[in-house]
Amino acid sequence: MRLSLDEVRHVARLGRLAMTDQQCEAMRDQLDSILAHFEALQELDTDDVEPTSHSLDMANVYRDDEPAPSFDRDRILANAPKRDDECFRVPLIMEED
């Protein structure tokens, strides 16, 4: 199996990683060899096997609907690359984005 460059570009975009064409090609080669390694899994018959997403068999972990004091705004905004006194700032978002 060989990934197409367009597939690599698509995945890079889904993952929000800017990549040059050269980087895409290098990435394709690496992904190809890694994905080839994954092929081994297809040997296993898992038709009747339930997936495990957690090793723990836990359920029903909740908290009560009790509000607690929030954080100071300045502490939440402290690490923001771009902000004003109240909000985080980003480039203008078109309404229809």
Next chain:
Amino acid sequence: MELFHRTAHELAELLRRKELSAVELCDAVLGRIEAVEPRVRAYVTVMADVAREQAKAVDARRAAGEDLPPLAGIPLAVKDNMCTVDAPTTCSSKVLEHFVAPYDATVVARARQAGCVFTGKTNLDEFAMGSSTENSAFFTTCNPWDLERAPGGSSGGSAAATAAGEAIIALGSDTGGSIRQPASFCSLVGLKPTYGRVSRYGLVAFASSLDQIGPLTKDVRDTALLMNLLAGHDPMDSTSADRPVPDLTELLGRDIRGIRIGVPKEFFAEGTDPEVANAVHAAIRQLESLGAIVGEASTPTVSYGLPTYYIIAPSEASSNLARFDGVRYGHRTSKPVADNVELYEQSRAESFGPEVQRRIMIGTYALSAGYYDAYYLKAQKVRTLLKRDFDKVFEQFDIIAWPTSPCLPFRFGERGDPLSMYMADVCTIPVNMVGIPAVSLPCGFSSGGLPIGIQLGASYFEEPKLLQVAYAYEQSAGFHARRAPLGASCGGEA
């Protein structure tokens, strides 16, 4: 032996008897850091001022007659992927180079509460993705046993710091072997607890269903003491187990006669370094001589652990790392961008290293439309098979034993190809996949003097028995008493 090379339980005893003050101990360790850190490079941030304040506070409390927790005054290094309010939390990534968390991770809060003295934040493979600490965006940490070699990873900084005497004990995190493998490479004890035993709150997530925080220490008793502090239910972590925490020091010293130890043959596959295999076999024979009943075990699906892990972990990571977009914190590109898509793409491409980008790509691909069933879902099903294998083994055995790493500590750059680096995790990964506890402890040295670790595993929440066996072996083998040859003469005499 110099103070900084001693164990936490020895030092705690000295502190308790007031033969040593926390400030003296702190200064000894800070002095050692000054002396060897330029060569070892274990820390991203040294928290000298914080440490001195904490040490002073402990001394004051003790002077006031307060009965302090066992680890009060003990210098502790924290892997730099756990949030701390008083030092940056970088994950050894450019993304978070200047990030200071507004809250403490639960384990950090517990350690703070218990009077531990924070020496600093230790280096790691960026976002804990790697097995050598070479993937740190800042610098490479060296193995105190051989500065030309990797300390293992991703908790390489914590392991190197502890082995070099730059900390007495340390916190690591283990997603696919990141505590145990560096423990093995640096001749330390490293425990990956049962999934859910230690809160993950405040641990910057790599793979949520696998990550677990645990101790890196010089001996088993220290691991037990640190685990006593770390373990327990946290209402902030929904995956944290709500069950009692036994005192892990209790079974230390009990004999291990009759304990059944299984040796899964699949873990001694081709490719295991013969020196490693020999040392581990010798350790198993030693366990047998201590009265354990040793037998061959089988975990047939274990060879599928690696691909399973390298699907699941990157999948979860691709989603966990999506929050690093340069909006609320972290690196943001200074290039002009047309819109938010570009802002994200540029900021992330500039600040994630190649291994992180590779894993985001793998994970994004494995979850994307049309591939989910073949990769992610398939891997989750194989995980069930793995779990069945281990469940079956634990019907027959109390403990399993096998190597921690198939290879000896490698030289920098020796494993440049990502796949060959991934192979280094083959012995540790299955444990994370099924969630059981496992510990790595020193079991000898290669002809070239490089550390070798044996790995012991147990069933869910069987940490007491696991450490009981580990302790019995450690005490009879004695490898834990050796210290890295690194500049024993320099720095920090107390």
Next chain:
Amino acid sequence: MALEAIIGLEVHAQLLTRSKMFCRCSTDPSAGPNTVVCPICTAMPGVLPVINRRAVELVVRTGLALNCSIASHSIFARKNYWYPDLPKNYQISQYELPLCRDGYLDIDVNGQKRRIRIRRVHLEEDTGKLYHTAGNESRIDFNRCGVPLMEIVSEPDMRSADEAREYLVALRQVLRYIGVCTGNMEEGSFRCEPNVNVRDTESGAKTGISELKNLNSFRAVHQSVDFEIARHTRLLQRGETVPRQTRRWHPSDESRGGYTDVMRSKEEAHDYRYFPEPDLVPMRIGDDWLSEIRAGMPELPQQKRERFVSQYALTPYDAGVLTQSLEFAQYFEAAVAACRAGQVAEAAKRVSKWLQGEMSRLLNETGQDIADVPARPEHVAELLELVEEGKLTGTIAKEVFEEMFRTGKPAPQIVSERGIEVVGDASELERIVDQVLADHAEVVAKVKSGKTQSKGFLVGQVMKATRGQAVPQIVNDIIDRRLGV
């Protein structure tokens, strides 16, 4: 061609919890920007979610009200997409195994009963809010981020804009009744996205679905759905293909009527990469918990309507009006219960008339909610009793009611403060009647001779003499008795 519209509605309703879905920040909407936020709802590195139990219960309650089957095993999933108002860049939502599925809601459209099937009801979290600055930037406020949100997806069972609106009205009514959502569309706590297309029932040809956005009123839903049906119909009749699109509704203004247009759709198709949320464990809703939730369920609108008809002998129409909101229905019942005199049915009829009349008028005028009206149901009952006993005329009673509505003072107090003479004394009224009859002998003669229409003049004179405070019917009776007609 035999064309048929196919309409399904996706509704997002904010749940009435005190704290957010996965953290303990308050859901207070009045707070200043980024003041009800914490590391969790702003997705700081290392944080983890914990499920708000109440939110789960409210969704299950909704599922029960909508006749859904409740999942005994349910999980959260991550829905991965990038947007600056979504700090984790994934939304914790549900994909496989939602809490509720396969229900229905019966609605009444122009006198006809229709059953709209509900595909699923699931639990998720809201996003933050974006504000646009004068410059080339947007500002982000995460106060709303993480507020519990319930998504209710119908099957495409509606066939007209009327049906879509009725479904939405009925759904909102149910959600309000069971106390899970304020249902406020303008504030965005109840949001609707219709999916509309048109099918030729003969050929089976179908247009691509239009997903409609930006609808913040029932009117907008109705108009936009109508617009899209017409547009699809036109294009289908012309033989043109209609692609699947996301479209934005623009309400009418002076320059043109309402219309929809295509929202810029990016090349990148949505690929949400759903997978089970590894930071949370499954929800198992066993019989015990379910019966506990069931026991806490209030009467639903339909049940209440039916009960009003049988218990109070109301017409279905009146029962429908009175039960439109839970508060209104509760007010009605309290007022009827406070009526002392007469039979329940009569009291109910009177109260119903006043609530649908004066009360509704004043509520409309003032934009108030019945729950906030100072006049309590027992005050209304007292007033109606005064009218019933003939102590107040209708005109005066309306004035008294209006003051009572504003101030909450009881009727007798208003009456005495205003110096209104309650003409309750029959002998006093008879004296006035006698005076009027004596003053207008010629009219009396006419009436006696059979010109009964002239009686109105006499009644009018009495009313004048009492400054409108007498009850005309009683005056009428006295005149009849006196004149023997």
